[in-house]
Amino acid sequence: MTMTTADRKTLRVAFQGEPGAFSEAAAMQLLGESIKTVPHASFEAIFRSITEGTADAVLAPVENSLAGSVVRVFDLLLENPLAMVAETILPIEMQLIAFPGASLDDISSVASHPMALAQCERFFAAHPKWKRVPSEDTAGSVREIMSSRDKSRAAIAGRHAAEHYGGAILAERIQDHPENFTRFVLLVPEKEAAAWLTKDARKTSLAMRLAHRPGSLLCALEPFAKHGVNLLKIESRPIHGRPWEYQFFIDLEAADAANLDHALAEVRKATSELRVLGRYVTASR
16 A cells, blocks of 8 residues: 555654654654644654554654764664654754744843754854753743743744744844754654655665674675665664674665665675665655
8 A cells, every 4th residue: 555645644743842843843844734743752752652552653853964863863763663764854944032022132041952052153142141041942942931921031943933832033044054954754664664665765774783704894885886876874873782883874875776676685695684774765955
């Protein structure tokens, strides 16, 4: 059975964060605003949501163009029988949000997640008297300042958070780096992944462990070049409980599925373990 557009629009999608978070905006960007989004406080909770019956799919961030990979998500991918079936790339644009009627002259403190605060250094340099208030969540900081109705308090979050809570945007795109993007992947149970596969699915994500012998990484990568498969990304993560041994995560692009299958057949012989995390359509910025 193929997943239809109508099916996708009625999905319950779990995400980490509060309503209005960047992750929720990414889920709606990928699947449409008619989906039911299910907020959770932690990555561990979103990965449990499908087995607990509260969600049909999970949207998780895997990589930011400035901060790099979200390592906890990769660890959880290995622990759960979920497959990547789609990806989306969301521009991370920071807005200064306050209670309606407030002005820049009213503001004395600004709350947000520490990473969001750190990504707006130039903006804070122009307002040195403002106190920075770390919070657990960008969208949550907007909810709090709206609940307080205090015009001296502001928050940094995305436009989606401002719209969700009815906040006023006092300054737009205040992040230091305009080229700030986060890549999110949609995860479903492995047994349902085939329903999402389309002829345009050229990107593949893998996790592999190497045999513990000299030249094993070279032997594992050579088949991709041999069969014309483009290596997009490779990185390693420590294997828990096995000091100084590593799991490799790889993103590939192959126009010809048959070439990819031939390459993977050879790679399996050169690795101690190989798992295809998913095949899906490459997202455009």
